[in-house]
Amino acid sequence: MEATLTAPHILQPAKTERDFRTENLSIFYGTYEAVKGISLPFPEKSVTALIGPSGCGKSTFLRSLNRMNDEISGSTSKGSIWIDGVDINSPSTDVIKLRQKIGMVWQKPNPFYKSIYENIAFGPKYHGVKGKKSLDEIVESSLRRAALWDEVKDRLKDSALALSGGQQQRLCIARALSVNPQILLLDEPASALDPVSTGKVEELIKELKEQLRIVIVTHNMQQAARISDFTAYFYLGQVIEYGMTEKVFTNPENTMTQEYIMGRFG
Numbered sequence: 013m014e015a016t017l018t019a020p021h022i023l024q025p026a027k028t029e030r031d032f033r034t035e036n037l038s039i040f041y042g043t044y045e046a047v048k049g050i051s052l053p054f055p056e057k058s059v060t061a062l063i064g065p066s067g068c069g070k071s072t073f074l075r076s077l078n079r080m081n082d083e084i085s086g087s088t089s090k091g092s093i094w095i096d097g098v099d100i101n102s103p104s105t106d107v108i109k110l111r112q113k114i115g116m117v118w119q120k121p122n123p124f125y126k127s128i129y130e131n132i133a134f135g136p137k138y139h140g141v142k143g144k145k146s147l148d149e150i151v152e153s154s155l156r157r158a159a160l161w162d163e164v165k166d167r168l169k170d171s172a173l174a175l176s177g178g179q180q181q182r183l184c185i186a187r188a189l190s191v192n193p194q195i196l197l198l199d200e201p202a203s204a205l206d207p208v209s210t211g212k213v214e215e216l217i218k219e220l221k222e223q224l225r226i227v228i229v230t231h232n233m234q235q236a237a238r239i240s241d242f243t244a245y246f247y248l249g250q251v252i253e254y255g256m257t258e259k260v261f262t263n264p265e266n267t268m269t270q271e272y273i274m275g276r277f278g
């Protein structure tokens with residue numbers, strides 16, 4: 013498709029101690045630049061949706077926010093990711109602690125081959141929580157926050173793999189919540205789920221944003237419009253439009269954003 017790219021919208025939000033934002037972030041696979049100098053803010057108590065056609069760098073960008081992309085051989089990055097006044101993209105960052113602060117849930121539910129209880133208790137135990145009472149409390153509160161407690165409270169010792177796909181995904185969200193993150197990164201968390209489970213995950217996201225920041229990659233435009241406060245439209249590794257979701261969806265500035273949202277390409 014013939015397309016004229018406008019200059020990427022480089023945002024320079026006010027810098028505060030509580031900031032979570034990227035600044036001129038580029039990610040490479042070898043010499044290929046998959047993400048090109050993106051500066052995006054992620055405001056508190058909000059959901060930011062990353063949308064755009066396949067291969068435009070959404071997942072790469074998302075994974076870089078808690079340095080998961082570092083695990084891919086040949087991947088390197090340039091630029092900064094600021095959180096609480098610290099650039100977590102620096103080599104000295106303790107990535108284990110970082111991933112406690114910034115949790116991630118993947119497209120396909122990936123519970124451990126363990127009981128429901130152990131799936132949730134694993135992270136807190138790893139980070140030093142001891143004692144059955146403390147762990148019981150964390151398991152219950154995490155499952156409650158993920159709106160799964162009532163469905164599983166009588167079968168905590170059962171294998172997590174016995175749960176339905178939608179329940180497994182909420183379990184994975186509960187697992188991420190168990191270490192009390194400030195930010196949740198969600199990579200198409202409902203794309204493998206039926207409509208009822210999708211609705212539950214969306215409700216959950218709306219509730220969770222009162223407590224933390226959420227960044228979500230989604231191909232589902234209705235979903236992005238329903239649950240997000242801000243939307244970034246990615247194209248060929250750049251953000252070509254960013255703004256309040258309502259504005260991006262009803263009155264986008266870039267014709268490419270409009271065409272994509274209306275399903276005319278991508």
Ligand SMILES: Nc1ncnc2c1ncn2[C@@H]1O[C@H](COP(=O)(O)OP(=O)(O)OP(=O)(O)O)[C@@H](O)[C@H]1O
Pocket residue numbers: 041046064065066067068069070071072073084
């Ligand atoms: N592990 C990898 N090694 C090399 N190139 C990669 C790797 N992962 C992604 N890429 C390339 O980086 C670019 C961005 O991919 P990415 O998966 O981030 O896009 P995306 O927008 O999330 O796509 P989709 O919507 O299809 O999931 C693509 O050209 C892809 O081929």
